[in-house]
Amino acid sequence: MLKIWSMKQQQAASNAEGGPKKKKVTAAQLRAQKDITELALPSTMRTNFPDPEDILNFTLTIEPDEGMYKGGSFNFTFAINQNFPHEPPKVKCTQKIYHPNIDLEGNVCLNILREDWKPVLNLNAVIVGLQFLFLEPNPSDPLNKEAAEDLRLTRENFKRNVKSSMQGGYIKNVQFDKVLK
Amino acid sequence: MTVADHPKCGAGGLGCEVLKNLALSGFTDIHVIDMDTIDVSNLNRQFLFRAADVGKPKATVAAEFVMRRVKGVTITPYYGAIQDKGPDYYMQFQLVICGLDSVEARRWINATLVDMVDPENQESLKPLIDGGTEGFKGQSRVILPTLSSCYECSLDMLTPRAAVPMCTLASIPRQPAHCIEWASILEWPRIMGDKKLDNDDPEHITWLYEKALERAKEFNITGVTYSMTQGVVKNIIPAIASTNAIIAASCCNEALKIITSCSPFMNNYMMYMGDEGVYTHTFEHEKKEGCPVCGTLATDYEASGEWTLDEFIERLKEKPDIQIKKPTLSTERRKLYYAGPPQLMEMTRPNLDKKLKDLMDSGEEVAITDPGLPFSLRLNVIFSK
Structure with a gap:
């Protein structure tokens, strides 16, 4: 065991003389701190921390200023666990919306939230990805099959349905949440 | 050979093998932690357990079994999670061998052992030997906290759980x-x-x-x-008894070499592939610059408790060796100042006018992130008398 310590001494570590050791910020927490404080959000998106002491749970509001979802205000919850960034944040839409990649329960089909997540990605990448879903809904990765089919068949009809769903209207006997801002 | 106080975590697949190997290698004082109870599906490979033991804590049963068979060894079981115990507990050991089943638990024990290193106290550096198996593949690794690459350094290299869109x-x-x-x-x-x-x-x-x-x-x-x-x-990957035996043997070899200095120990990572032939590859994981656990060891920073937080930040910005522009500061128990997003900045702004002594204790660790830093900076802020 002695050899290891001589390696340590060669490393010429700084001499600590602080008091008793205090608890440290965990790596997950620190990474979340870095990601959150360095978010570069455009004016169409904002975060809200219901409990400002807890940076691991927050909401994101997206208000697209172009595309078919323009005029809507969409809310997502973000839940980061202690295994971040090994595991991706859990993201859910809190409203019932008509979107090919978001189901009626609020599950989101975004590759980097699941199969393509990597620890080198950050929260900014996820948020940009979410925004992209509203600009370019993708009918080939459907989570809401009817909406995807609708988009694939007639883009104009889909657009009309999106508009009516955002006003709180019904599509095929399902009532959607009013999300106009 | 008498070796005192030598723990391992886990009495599962790897754990049974490790415990048996250590006892038969002459280690006489071993501690074992495991939070699981014995399941009938464990019995094919976790050979310290019998059908009658199903439902009992693994740590206790494993300890009793090995003590019965190997004379002169004392094994102290703890039935619970590794996270139940703090630095005081881990300080009593010479080294730690882990046979854990999750990334999360490995990150925890790694960070705990890195944190424990006190440059003034030789006894505080506890080598960590980490073993892991997945079907026919396995790995073992020697981590000398703060000296060699730690578990967090190579976190980006882990293959994420295969997920279906x-x-x-x-x-x-x-x-x-x-x-x-x-x-x-x-x-x-x-x-x-x-x-x-x-x-x-x-x-x-x-x-x-x-x-x-x-x-x-x-x-x-x-x-x-x-x-x-x-x-x-449950994301179960079938466990293979022979893989466990091979990886546990490697872990115990390293423990013996480190404790007795009888031979140089592994530098520092070995992977074993038994699914297509039998092959091992050993290489050195390097320390990651800016590793959130070991790359940013807290350095001492002398400050006056009378400074306001704003003054403290301005002084940090003047330090030529660290290039920070828009820093965010926190301690383990509170946010000091958040540079963004607006809500958190507003909330923490009043702290800028507060005195350091009213925000933290002398010696408390401040973690600083900044767009200009590779990851973070940790300072033990010590108030000058």
Whole structure:
């Protein structure tokens, strides 16, 4: 065991003389701190921390200023666990919306939230990805099959349905949440 | 040979092997921690357990068994999670061998042992030997906290759990596992709402199994079974007894070499591949610059408790060796100042005018992140007398 310590001494570590050791910020927490404080959000998106002491749970509001979802205000919850960034944040839409990649329960089909997540990605990448879903809904990765089919068949009809769903209207006997801002 | 106080974590697949090897190698004082109880499915490879032991804590049964068979060894079991114990507990050992089953637990023990290193105290550096197996593959690793690459340094290299795109689960399942995942990820929350899915509750597994079976029928998929449901939901990868034996042997070899200095120890990572032939590869993981656990060891920074937080930040910005522009500062117990987003900046701004002594204790660690830093900076802020 002695050899290891001589390696340590060669490393010429700084001499600590602080008091008793205090608890440290965990790596997950620190990474979340870095990601959150360095978010570069455009004016169409904002975060809200219901409990400002807890940076691991927050909401994101997206208000697209172009595309078919323009005029809507969409809310997502973000839940980061202690295994971040090994595991991706859990993201859910809190409203019932008509979107090919978001189901009626609020599950989101975004590759980097699941199969393509990597620890080198950050929260900014996820948020940009979410925004992209509203600009370019993708009918080939459907989570809401009817909406995807609708988009694939007639883009104009889909657009009309999106508009009516955002006003709180019904599509095929399902009532959607009013999300106009 | 007498070696005092030598723990290992885990009395599972690797744990049984490690415990047996250590005792037979002459280690006489071993501690074992495990939070699990014995399941009937463990009995094929966790050879310290018998059918009559099913339901009992692994740590206790393993300790008693080995003490009965190997004279002169004292094994102290602890039935609980490694996280139940703090630095005071881990300080009593000479080294730690881990046979853990999750990334999260490995990150925890790694960070705890790195934190414990006190440059003034030789005894505080506890080598960590980490073993892991997955089917026919395994790995072992020697970590000298703060000296060599730590577990967090190479976190980016881990293969994430293979996941199927959510839309495949939702619309075009092709395999029985897709139906099971659909049941647990989409159908359970849809029908059960906020009720939490308990992977160990047979009723819950049965529910998932039945849902998955219906869905499989709908898509003409065969092969959904109860045990497969259990396997997919709990992410079970079949454990192979011989892989455990090989990896445990490597771990115990390293422990013996480190403790006795009889031979140079491994530098510092070995992977074993037994699925296509038998092959091992050993290489050195390097320390990661800016590793959030070991790359940013707290350095002491002398400050006056009378400074305001704003003054403190201005002085940090003047330090030529660190290039920070828009720093965010926090301690373990509170946010000091957040440079963004607006809500958190507003909330923490009043702290800028407060005195350091009113925000923290002398010696408390301040973690600083900044766009200009590779990751973070940790300072033990010590108030000058």
